[in-house]
Amino acid sequence: MKGNDTDNAANPTGRRLRPRFVTVLALVLLAGFWGQPVFSAESKTYEALRLLTEAFYEISQKYVWPRGEEEMLRGALRGMLNSLDPDSSFLTPEEYRDYQKGEGGPEAEAGLELVVKEHLLAVVAVLDGGPAAKAGIRPGDLLLKINGQMVRNLTTQEVSRRFRGAAGTVVKVQVMRNGLIKPLDLAVSLAPLARPKITAQAVKEAFIYVRIPYFTDDTPAELATVLKDLKRRQPQLKGLILDLRNNARGSMEQGVRTASVLLGDKEIVSTRGRKGGGQVSYRGKPRDLVLDYSLPMVVLVDQGTARAAEIVVAALRHYKLASLLGAKTFGLCGITKAFPLKDGSALVMTVAHCYTPEGQRITGVGLEPQEAGKKPPPGAGPPPVPPPMAEEDPWVQQAVELLKGGKTLTMDYPKG
């Protein structure tokens, strides 16, 4: 009989699911019951674990191909983490070692932000001009296969790692896109990312369009420079359009420091853990403030707006510094923490959610724009990456109309 192609590939010890495992699990559970807690087994926990034991036993007896015990256990861990939220992940010992090496950054990458959500691997954002964008991957795409293998039961962190590596490595993906009848086969060649540049462009004489493709440590200073230049060169400026669409990369700190450039000494975001515990509030710094004059602003957002970008957007909205135009943001802004396990693997778990200054949760909820962006004509396909020239971008035009009509929310600042 033909074996399953994935059979035991990840099971170096070749161990099979044995009755011994079931027995041992039962004993551990009983032990928990008898007051030698391996973990505190309330009766409901005990019952739930018995269910897992039953499931494992059935698989060991009836599944058509014999299965490796270790792979099943890891599958169970992955499944458990995936059932929490898109940011919670499992890391194998190798992946965890890699993770600990930290932010040295990979040599090369695909330039895309992915999450596993409701068992689907979705592209949240594609970095402007990066390898994934060049390969034709678009925000909102669902990845069905990576290098010919069906994407099943992987967690966000793990799958993101498949898109990092040595420059020139080719990763083949099959993507499903809304409106397409057949999936697309695309190939991404990993490459070092060029430093993202904030671009500024005049629109209709009195307006300026500024795009932040994604956040890095340099973003706050760069934005400050752009705004200072504008103030000096275009004193007659009537409005600013800040494009944060398809922007899902950036840390909380980068988001807070960037918001600080626009808001100064104000509460920007706060985080809260279990039962509201461990509340931390992040404020901007007075000396970071550059936008110290009144300037009507529209921020463009969409489903690809996440993480640092959402922090900026939420704060701008709260202080009525800008109107939001476009589509609801993704809602990805949790604080995660890694917890190593005894066997060297690790869990990456969300330990706190982000809240807007008015106390609305961002994680898993997203931010609604005040003004819905015009829907593209049917069959138009996904928006291009990077976005089109400002003059040809329907949402930029819509923003201009909004600014011209004076309908944006503004807040007066003392002239500085």
Next chain:
Amino acid sequence: MTPAPRPQSETITQQTDETVVTTMFRRTQGTLGMFLVMGLALFCAGALLLSLLSVCPAQHPAGQDPRQSTATPNTSGRGEDPLLQTFSQALSLIEQHYVERKTAKDLIYGAIQGAVGTLDPHSSFLNPEEFRELQIETKGKFSGIGIEITLKDQVLTVVSPIEGTPAFRAGLRAGDQILKINGTSTKNITLTEAVKKIRGPKGSKVTLTINRQGFSAPQEFAIVREIIPIRSVKARLVEGNIGYIRLANFQDQTDPDLRFYLRKFKQKLSPCKGLILDLRNNPGGLLEQAVQVADEFLNTGLIVYTRGRDPHRSMRWYARGGGEGEDLAPLLVLINEGSASASEIVAGALKDQKRALIAGSKSFGKGSVQTIIPLEDGSAMRLTTALYYTPSGQTIHEKGIVPDIELKEPEPPKGKTLEKIREEALERHMKGEGITDKPWDQPMTAADLQQDPVLKKAVELLRKGLPKRGAPPASS
């Protein structure tokens, strides 16, 4: 992704990609001897299932595993198994540190789902609600009022009342907008929720507030629920003594319904110029039904056999003769890449036994049998427990059935999205103009055939005359 919602009858047919059947499983339990467990075997990662069996799911949780009692007492086992320790540690870390409080059951459901996720794509975990839904679908009947519904421009809309049902008798019509169900607004309702609210116990009443073009104000329809059969078989005569039968899937009522139409065709088609059995986009269903459907056309010979992990537990199914379709020839079976599992069993048997010519495009290629294994809390696992083989010994797994005559679906016009194509088909269906919307004895016209280019070619083939295939050679 939000593709246009497909219409649903009051059963959820949306996730029904495949299916299958009942087999009996014998299991030896340690030294305690044998005991019988009836299981439900399903083909494919799909969704339909059969009647509930007398399973005692609580027979073998850990505490009662006979192996445990016969094994050497393994008291030192606790804490020794590193994998197990890892799992326990993970569970307690999540219970302590995750940002929200999670119930142990939710976490374990996630874990089982993950463990089953390491198996083949056709194995899956079903929570109690999904398991109940599966049972309704494979029974081929449910208690409700008999309408197909969809969301059209975000308004809950009747696609069609099913003939002979309470909804049909009450005068509901295609295109009716359902504004309220039992007085509750349907604004922002999902199809699944709507289905749940409209269904209910037999004999109970549901009140729908209907908006219809021509009504000066919305009107209320109070309708008493009954048992509604789900029709998986549709048929039409085609001009020139040809019969057409389409099987949408394989559930409990499939073979009885098929027999009904075969009997009618035997009377109407003389001389018979041919019969088309359309299995395109039929995701499968109950194995037992696949065997019976094939048996309607075969007089003798092997239909299919399965092999599980234990080779001694292989099963073989043979034709018994006396089928209603044995005299209807030539037989042309239509398949495409959407024909899976049970469909492939039928196509494979009829092909190998040289009873039919197969036309269309290569089938899906799903050669495994799934068994539904209920777990003690009302959830269940769908596990791949066997592979099946056509009479000639071919596995269908990843290979599919290759048609004798290739008939390709035309490429959709450029720029036409899947959504658009579905919408158009739905529009036709709402107007009662789909090929199978008209009475079976009203012959299909050239205009009808225009809707389905592959069927049109199949009819042309039969009109030109196919070689009649006789009984299978005695040796097979």
